Amino acid sequence: MRGAWGPRWAVPSFGGWLLGLPLWAWLGLFVLYPLVSVLLTSTGESYWEILAASHSRRAIVNTLVLGATVAVLATAVAFLYAYTVTRIDLPRRVHRLLHFIALIPTVTPPFVFGVSLILLFGRRGLVTHTWLGLKGADLYGFPGLVIVQVLAFFPYAYLLLRSLLLEMDPTLDEAAVVYGGTPLYVMRRITLRLLLPGCASAFFLVFTLSTTDLGNPMFIGGDFMVLTSQIYVTVIGLFNLKAGSVLAVTLLLPCLVLLGLQKVVAARESYATVGERASRPAMRTADPWIRIPLVALALGMAVFVIVFYAMIVVGASVKIWGVNYSFTLEHFRRVLFESWMLGTKTALDTMLLGLVGAVVGSGIGLLGGYLVAHSRMAGRHWFDLFVTLPMAVPGILLGLGYSIAFNRPPLLLAGTSFIIIAIFLVRTVPYSQRAVVAAIMQVHKSLTEASTLAGATEFQTFRRIIFPLIRPSVLAGMIFNFTRNITTLSGVIFVVSPRWRLLTAAMLAEVETGRIGGAASLGTLLIVVVWCVNLLGYFVFERRNLRRLGA
Amino acid sequence: MANSHEQSLRRGGSFELTLEGLTKIFRAADGHEVAAVDRLSLRVAAGSFLTLCGPSGCGKTTTLRMIAGLETPTAGEILLAGESITRIPPNRRHIGLVFQSYALFPHLTVFDNVAYPLQVKKEAGAVIRRDVGEVLELLELAGFIQRYPNQLSGGQQQRVALARALVTRPSLLLFDEPLSNLDARLRIHVRLEIRRLQKALGITTVYVTHDQVEAMSMSDEIAIMRDGRIDQIGPPKTLYFHPATKYTAEFIGRTNLLPGKVLEADGVFRRVACLGQEFRLADPGAGTSAGEDVVVMLRPESVALSDDRSAGLPGTIRQLTFAGTTTEYVVGVDGMELLVTELGDHREPPLQEGGQVRVVFNPDRMHLLNA
Numbered sequence: 001m002r003g004a005w006g007p008r009w010a011v012p013s014f015g016g017w018l019l020g021l022p023l024w025a026w027l028g029l030f031v032l033y034p035l036v037s038v039l040l041t042s043t044g045e046s047y048w049e050i051l052a053a054s055h056s057r058r059a060i061v062n063t064l065v066l067g068a069t070v071a072v073l074a075t076a077v078a079f080l081y082a083y084t085v086t087r088i089d090l091p092r093r094v095h096r097l098l099h100f101i102a103l104i105p106t107v108t109p110p111f112v113f114g115v116s117l118i119l120l121f122g123r124r125g126l127v128t129h130t131w132l133g134l135k136g137a138d139l140y141g142f143p144g145l146v147i148v149q150v151l152a153f154f155p156y157a158y159l160l161l162r163s164l165l166l167e168m169d170p171t172l173d174e175a176a177v178v179y180g181g182t183p184l185y186v187m188r189r190i191t192l193r194l195l196l197p198g199c200a201s202a203f204f205l206v207f208t209l210s211t212t213d214l215g216n217p218m219f220i221g222g223d224f225m226v227l228t229s230q231i232y233v234t235v236i237g238l239f240n241l242k243a244g245s246v247l248a249v250t251l252l253l254p255c256l257v258l259l260g261l262q263k264v265v266a267a268r269e270s271y272a273t274v275g276e277r278a279s280r281p282a283m284r285t286a287d288p289w290i291r292i293p294l295v296a297l298a299l300g301m302a303v304f305v306i307v308f309y310a311m312i313v314v315g316a317s318v319k320i321w322g323v324n325y326s327f328t329l330e331h332f333r334r335v336l337f338e339s340w341m342l343g344t345k346t347a348l349d350t351m352l353l354g355l356v357g358a359v360v361g362s363g364i365g366l367l368g369g370y371l372v373a374h375s376r377m378a379g380r381h382w383f384d385l386f387v388t389l390p391m392a393v394p395g396i397l398l399g400l401g402y403s404i405a406f407n408r409p410p411l412l413l414a415g416t417s418f419i420i421i422a423i424f425l426v427r428t429v430p431y432s433q434r435a436v437v438a439a440i441m442q443v444h445k446s447l448t449e450a451s452t453l454a455g456a457t458e459f460q461t462f463r464r465i466i467f468p469l470i471r472p473s474v475l476a477g478m479i480f481n482f483t484r485n486i487t488t489l490s491g492v493i494f495v496v497s498p499r500w501r502l503l504t505a506a507m508l509a510e511v512e513t514g515r516i517g518g519a520a521s522l523g524t525l526l527i528v529v530v531w532c533v534n535l536l537g538y539f540v541f542e543r544r545n546l547r548r549l550g551a
Numbered sequence: 552m553a554n555s556h557e558q559s560l561r562r563g564g565s566f567e568l569t570l571e572g573l574t575k576i577f578r579a580a581d582g583h584e585v586a587a588v589d590r591l592s593l594r595v596a597a598g599s600f601l602t603l604c605g606p607s608g609c610g611k612t613t614t615l616r617m618i619a620g621l622e623t624p625t626a627g628e629i630l631l632a633g634e635s636i637t638r639i640p641p642n643r644r645h646i647g648l649v650f651q652s653y654a655l656f657p658h659l660t661v662f663d664n665v666a667y668p669l670q671v672k673k674e675a676g677a678v679i680r681r682d683v684g685e686v687l688e689l690l691e692l693a694g695f696i697q698r699y700p701n702q703l704s705g706g707q708q709q710r711v712a713l714a715r716a717l718v719t720r721p722s723l724l725l726f727d728e729p730l731s732n733l734d735a736r737l738r739i740h741v742r743l744e745i746r747r748l749q750k751a752l753g754i755t756t757v758y759v760t761h762d763q764v765e766a767m768s769m770s771d772e773i774a775i776m777r778d779g780r781i782d783q784i785g786p787p788k789t790l791y792f793h794p795a796t797k798y799t800a801e802f803i804g805r806t807n808l809l810p811g812k813v814l815e816a817d818g819v820f821r822r823v824a825c826l827g828q829e830f831r832l833a834d835p836g837a838g839t840s841a842g843e844d845v846v847v848m849l850r851p852e853s854v855a856l857s858d859d860r861s862a863g864l865p866g867t868i869r870q871l872t873f874a875g876t877t878t879e880y881v882v883g884v885d886g887m888e889l890l891v892t893e894l895g896d897h898r899e900p901p902l903q904e905g906g907q908v909r910v911v912f913n914p915d916r917m918h919l920l921n922a
Contacts, residue, residue, distance in 0.1 A: 446654035449621050452642045454668035454715070464671070468658045 020371050020383065023364065027386050029411075030422050034401030035393065041404055042245035050246045059230040060250065063211050066142065066226060067254070070149040071207040075199055077150065077301060078157035083187065084298040086165040087173075088291050089284040099162075101302040102155045104309060107530050109487035109504060110152035111215025112523045116308040117148050118220060118516055119315040124322025126311075140222035148216050151308060153209045154301070157202035164198040165191070170282040183285040197265050204262040208255055212394040214490035215504070219511050227251045228396050228490060235494065241404065248397040259392040312527065315520035331517040332525075335510070346501040347525060350486050353417055353500070357424030358481035362474055364425065365432020370462065372433065373440040374448070384437070388430040395491030398426060403494040415497040427491050428481040435477045439470035472541055479537040483530050565598035565753045566632040566722050568618070573627035575613050575779075587613040589779035590627070595772075597632075598753040600746070602766040605776035605802070611759045614776075615725055618757060620644050631722060647716030647754075648725040651732070653708045655700040655715075661687070662696040665714045672719075686714045689748070706737045713745070717752070724749065726758040730765060742769055763803050767791070775799045791850075793836065797920055800848050807854065807889050811847040811919070813838040821919065823847065826864060826885050830912070836919035844922040851892035853916035856880065856908045863911035871904050884910050 050056060084090075085098050105113070121128050121139035128134050139147065172194070176186040192199075217229035225233070227247055235244035285291065316332065318325045336343040372384045390398065402423050406413035413419040443466055451461040467474075489504040496505045503526050510519035575588040588610040595601040603611035616622040618629055620641030629637045636644055655664050662683060663670075669679045687693050690710045700708055709729065716724060726745070730738045746769045749756050760766055766773045767787045774784040775798070783790060783799045794800040797808060814829070815822035816839055821832045825847045838845040857863060869888065870881040873896055880891040880902070889910060902908065 444652060444654065446650045446652050447656060449619075449641075450648070450650060450654040450656075450715070451667070451671075452621075453619060453644070453646060453648050454671055455642050455645070455719070456667075456671040457642060460671050464667075465656055469656075 019367065019375075020380075023368055023371070023383065023387075026364070026425075027383070031386065031390055031426055034398065034405040037405035038245045038248055038397060038401040041242055042249045044242070046242070047246055050243045051250065055225065055230065056247060056250075059225050059227050059247065062142075062224055063226040063228075063251070064254070066145055066149070066224075067207045067210040069146055070153065070210040071203045073146065074150045074154040074206040075157050075202045077154045077297070078161050078202055079192070079195065079199060080294055081154070081158050081298050081301060082161040082165055083191070084294045085162060087187075087191070087282060087284055088294055089286040090295065098298055098302055101305050102158050104305055105152050105155045106159070107483050107487075107534055108152075108309070108527060109215065109489065109523075110149070110209075110213055111219055111489060111504075111507070112312055112527065113148045113152045113308050114144075114216040114219035115315065115507075115511065115516065115519050115523055116311040117144050118511075119311045119321060119520070120308070122220075122322075122516075126322075129322050138222075140220050141224040144220045144222075145216055145224065148220065149210050149213060151301075151304060152213075152216070153206045156209060157206050160202050160205065161195060161198055164195055165282070168194060168282065173283050177283065183287040183290055187285075187290065200265045201262050204258045204265075208258055208392075211251065211254055212396065212490060214396055214493065215508065218508060228394070231396055231400070232493065235400065241400075244400060245404070248394070248400050251394050252392075252397055255392045255394055309527075312520050312523045315517060316524045317521075318517070321516055331521040335506070335518045335521050336525075342501070343506070343522070346503055346506050347529075349417075349500055350503045350526075351529060353420050353424065353502070354482050354485035357421045357428065357485045358478050360421065361425050361428040361481045361485075362432050362478040364429050365436050365477060366474055368429065368433040369436025369440060370466070373437045374462075374466070384433070387433050390426050391430045395427060395488060396493070399423060399491050399494040406495075414495070415499055417500045419495050420492060420500055420502070423491050423495055424481075424485045424488075427488065428484055431484075432474075432477045432481060435473055435480075436470065439473040440466060443469050475537065476541070479533055482533055486526065486529065564722070566755055567597045568595040568723060568755055568757065569593075569628075569630040569633075570614070570618070571628040571630065573614065573617060573629065574625045575610070575617060575622060576625040586779050588617070588624075591780060592627075593774055593781060593784060595755055595757060597755055599771040600749055600756045600758065600769060602758045602760060602770040602773045603776055604760055604763060604766040604773050605782075606761060609776040610779035611761075611776050612727060613779075615648075615727055615757060615759045618723070619646055619648050619725055644723075645719065645721055646723045646725060647719070647721035648727065649709075649712045649716050649729045651728040653700075653712040653729075653732075655708055655711055657700055659699075660696065661692060661698050661700070661703070661711050664700070664711055665718050668715065668719045682718055683714075686718045689717075690714045705733050706741060709733065709741055710744075713748070717748075717754075720752075721754065724754045724756040726756070726760075728760050729758075730760070730762075738765075745769065767803070773803075775802055792916070793834075793918055794848070794920070797846060800918075800920060805851055805890055805892075807849045807851065808920070809847040809849065809887070809889075810922070811838075811845045813841055813843045813845055813919075816841050816843075823917075823919065825912075825917075826887070828864065828912070830914040830917060832914055832917050832919070834918050837921045838919045846920040846922050848918040848920055849912060850916060851879070851890040852894075853913045854889060854891045855911045855913065856882070856891055856893065856902070857911050859909055863909045866908050866910040868902055868904055868906045868908060871902065882908065882910055 176190045214228040217226045231244045231247045319328045372380050451465045507519045507522045573591045666683045775782045783795045790803045811825040866882040866884040872879040878896045882889045
């Protein structure tokens with residue numbers, strides 16, 4: 001209990017306030033003000049009228065049905081996938097490969113898979129048109145969305161369940177087997193049972209990801225309108241800000257409910273994570289009745305991910321999809337160099353703004369995380385709550401808030417790069433701050449105490465002890481921020497302008513005009529950038545860690 | 552005032568530590584207030600070694616952390632060399648603390664860990680190299696200066712932590728259960744090492760442990776703590792042979808506590824009845840009036856086992872444990888179980904579990920406590 005929030009003498013409240021003041025100001029101006037603006041725009045007499053309209057009701061039902069379906073399927077797939085990676089007897093290399101493939105969708109914008117679905121199962125898709133010869137058949141709408149979203153979002157659930165499986169005390173499984181349980185019985189009665197709270201969290205997570213996804217419903221939703229696509233059409237197509245706001249606020253409701261439920265579940269049952277990380281790996285089963293179907297399923301998912309991924313690159317480099325499959329770089333040339341190099345500028349803008357946002361976001365996260373975890377700043381718990389609140393706010397709601405709040409005095413920011421960076425920050429600082437808080441908590445309290453007793457001031461302790469120890473997670477956070485910044489669509493769709501364009505928004509424009517080859521080449525570009533940055537970061541860390549260990 | 556005092560402390564030497572009515576109240580999550588340390592007062596003579604000893608939750612670590620400045624006392628004063636340091640922040644107290652977890656900085660080498668207290672004070676490079684070199688020499692760590700903490704054994708990490716605490720010649724040295732992460736053999740070695748260094752440097756030292764053997768073997772004085780207060784304070788021998796309370800008697804060493812009654816008392820001697828026998832004692836303990844119920848304390852080594860049918864009381868050996876240096880018996884006597892310790896195991900024929908023996912008390916080692 002003692003010292004859970006850092007030492008009592010650390011940064012006294014006055015200094016904390018001084019440091020925290022710009023953060024509070026930022027919070028008020030760029031988080032609360034836009035949200036309140038949407039809320040105010042949405043309220044009024046016609047609120048219920050708009051909500052009761054048939055297309056609104058249909059969008060709400062569709063959103064919930066799609067979210068629930070995707071969440072159930074993705075969680076089930078994720079559990080089996082995680083079980084395969086952690087509990088099935090396979091060569092080490094296979095485990096690592098499966099794990100690596102599952103990471104791919106987490107650094108890829110989800111709608112990239114939507115573009116792949118068009119290429120594979122669209123009207124002129126490789127499977128539907130070229131191989132099966134079906135005329136005008138496609139998988140758009142509900143089935144396509146389910147496929148794509150499961151593929152794009154199951155890795156998030158997988159990562160969560162995998163870490164729980166790794167943390168689980170291996171002696172529990174061992175005890176269950178020693179007392180006579182068959183592998184299948186142990187998996188059902190012990191492993192899965194202990195993992196139920198984790199599965200619930202995974203379900204909520206995927207549900208949220210599905211309901212806030214804008215790209216896929218736009219690309220492949222067809223007539224199957226969900227809240228996000230309905231909001232987009234209402235605001236951009238019908239210029240009806242009020243109706244858009246009503247729907248956006250409605251979208252917030254399930255997100256908040258799910259966040260609450262997740263907290264409740266996590267608080268009620270958390271024995272799966274009791275204890276330290278296991279010192280030795282859990283038993284791995286070689287029982288063919290479990291191994292063969294699970295490995296088949298995991299490999300199938302992995303192949304699916306790879307095929308969908310590769311399809312983007314292929315789609316970007318053939319002449320006319322479904323008609324002429326000969327190689328060309330024409331799409332790249334067109335999207336990058338035509339219209340006065342517009343595409344090149346878009347790509348450079350994206351990287352520049354993404355980078356600035358990532359660095360500034362990490363800086364704010366570092367300061368905020370330090371104040372929350374290691375100071376006596378008055379109201380720091382509230383501060384933590386407010387900063388992390390946007391995690392539950394759908395990007396499209398935030399983006400709409402920005403386009404309303406900053407399109408008028410006193411803060412006329414529409415059309416500037418600043419508004420885009422500001423929205424990047426709101427969407428990344430929560431994660432940065434949480435990561436910094438978690439990293440500082442990992443630094444044993446006695447280290448900072450030892451530094452203090454050695455005569456160091458608070459600032460010296462931060463600079464010489466805390467910061468060097470949390471630097472890897474700050475840098476990792478920066479890469480995460482950059483990835484998130486340049487792959488978001490729903491957050492920025494309402495704030496991009498002719499002066500500042502972004503790759504994701506440009507992709508949407510290509511799809512909307514039916515230029516699937518252009519969309520695929522922009523997608524390829526995005527993927528290449530993300531991979532370069534992530535691999536660069538990976539190698540820098542690996543090298544550093546090796547040097548640290550003296551190996 | 553505080554500044555000049557700080558400076559004189561910084562010059563090194565031996566200082567007397569005094570705690571006056573030190574109190575720490577923690578507020579639990581339900582708003583309930585708990586006094587972890589309750590009006591604690593004690594004095595540690597300059598250059599001496601005091602151990603705070605007690606079960607977990609007795610307040611010993613909280614007391615140590617208040618001395619270090621890591622916890623703010625709710626009330627009371629901490630005085631070093633007669634002047635209050637209660638309100639001096641921990642980074643200016645000039646105190647060395649060896650943590651239970653050692654708290655070595657994992658990203659710094661042995662040299663940089665030990666140099667850290669000098670570096671943050673912006674000492675000159677030459678001074679740093681000289682002082683760090685000296686203390687590493689003293690602790691036989693000179694060969695490890697470029698290593699990182701995770702490349703050292705537990706005992707070496709321990710010594711680095713000690714070197715870091717000593718490098719600035721602190722005015723006070725504190726230890727928070729520093730040996731609990733070492734194996735038994737190393738523990739004995741490090742125990743002797745710490746005591747040797749402390750005596751040589753003459754630094755006033757406060758040591759916290761729950762291990763009474765550690766406390767006994769190192770300290771000039773031991774303070775036995777209970778519920779945030781001192782139950783008894785004194786040299787190890789006094790606590791062992793003449794504890795003031797049943798709590799201290801049971802905490803320090805193993806002991807037999809038997810019911811007794813004072814039959815007769817004058818200024819010097821007591822006549823006491825215990826398990827149907829009568830003893831004449833010259834003990835300064837409790838039981839000053841005739842007819843009073845008392846507790847008779849007898850250490851296991853003060854009870855002897857005999858074959859002589861006329862001596863002592865009849866008993867049955869319930870359990871026998873051979874522990875190398877000693878052999879320990881549990882003997883049933885008159886419905887009670889007594890602990891008996893004998894040196895070695897040279898009885899011929901050996902005693903057997905279930906065997907009959909006579910149990911003889913040594914009245915010179917009997918000590919009376921309040922019932």
